[in-house]
Amino acid sequence: MASEKKTVLITGCTPGGIGHALALEFHSRGCHVIATARNPDVLKGLAAMGMSAVQLDVTNQDSINAARDEVSHITGGKLDILVNNAGRTHTIPALDIEIDDVRQTYETNVFGPMFTIKAFAPLLIAARGLVVNVSSISSISAYIFGSVYASTKGAINSYSRVLRLELKPFGVRVMVAMAGTVRSHIASHPHRALPATSLYLPVNDYFQRRLVFSQNNATVPTDVFARKLVSAALRGEGYLGGLVGGTPDWFWAGGLSTKVWLLSFLPAWMSEGIISMFFGVAGLKKRLTEAREKQS
Template sequence: MASEKKSVLITGCTPGGIGHALALEFHRKGCHVIATARNPDVLKDLAAMGMSAVQLDVTNGDSIRACKAEVANITGGKLDVLVNNAGRTHTIPALDIEIDDVRQTYETNVFGPMFTTKEFAELLIAARGLVVNVSSISSISPYIFGSVYASTKGAINSYSRVLRLELKPFNVRVMVAMAGTVRSQIASHQHRALPSTSLYMPINDFFQRRLVFSQNNATVPTEVFARKLVASALKGEGYLGGLIGGSPDWFWAGGFSTQVWLLSMVPAWVSEWAMGVFFGIASLKRTITQARLKQN
């Protein structure tokens, strides 16, 4: 049944992740949260708190359409906020990618938000709603061994900019959440390993540290990130067409987000040089070169 509360649908609400923390925070703020996951059994704790728990696999068109129908029934045909949070990490050197693995990441990180937004547009328009696309600071910084993940988030940034303009005639807003390092479950799944033939095998120890970098470097607690994002999302339309007081088009939070935001203001070669220094590319190059000389 429809209620007077703001309705918020969040994709990817598995416990321990950003989506779960967002569900708790939106609920704390008095919203009617519709939490989703591929396996709805993981949402029992949220449902027990009074949230709606709905099955949703963002890579499956039938699942998206079924979710939309259920949400329309729950809310009376409106949706105030859609948070495209479901995501898949992908850390591997660009020279070691496997095409089916890359396709699966794009299905989740790019096509999922695109087709979920398309399906829920009718409900968002009815509510003069907001789309929140969760991106990453890696989308604009050369995050070593993150070419696939970063490119999916770069695609989301470009998609969101066009979507924002296309939805203006219907009074629907688009906010991109540029997430820095945030405590989550995204890096806790089974990691990819360097293939035995990888050119980067001499620095495998560095690669292993890189796999969990986001969880060990300036990492912001999930609930802190969620609190900031929800506060920005609930600011509403603001005044003067959103120029004053409304939800921002771009939201930055999480570890290293301020530094990367500043780097985005300088020429690309400067940011690439800075990231090279940060990750110690010169030292990695020496290690790889020495290993190749020994082989020869």
């Protein structure tokens, strides 16, 4: 049934993640939250609190279409906010990637949001709504061993810029959330291992630390990040065509986000040099060189 509350659909609401925290925060602000996940069983706790729970696999077009039809029935044909949060981490050296693994990450992180937005566009247009695409500071920083993940978020950034212009005539806004390090379950999934042929085996200990980097470096609690994002999303259209007081086009929050934002104003060679020092690339080079010399 249609409601006077703002309606918010969030993808990827598995407990312990950013989507779950966002659902709780939007709900606490009086919004009608439509929580989604591939496995609807994980949404029972949110449903018990009064939220709508809908099955949605963003990599499956039939699932997207079915979710759209169900949401349209729930909301009366309108959707105020769509949060594309569902994501897949991908940490592995660029020289060790596997094509099927990379494709799966792109299906989730890039094609998923694209086709979810396409399906829900009529509901967003009817509400003069907002699209929130969750990106990452890794999309504009040289995040070592994160070439695949960073490139998917870079694609979302570029896609969102164009989408913002194309949806403007219909009154729909687009906010990109440039998330820094945030406490999440995304790094708790089974990790990739360096293959036996990897050139980086001599620094496997470094790689192991990199796998959980986002959870051990200036990491912000999930609920803190959620409060900031929800506050920004609920600002609305603002005044003077959105120039004053409205939801920002770009939202920065999470650990290290301010530092990366400042780095974005520097020439690429300079920012990459600073990031190289941050990740200790000179030390990696020394260790890898020594390992190769021992083998020769």
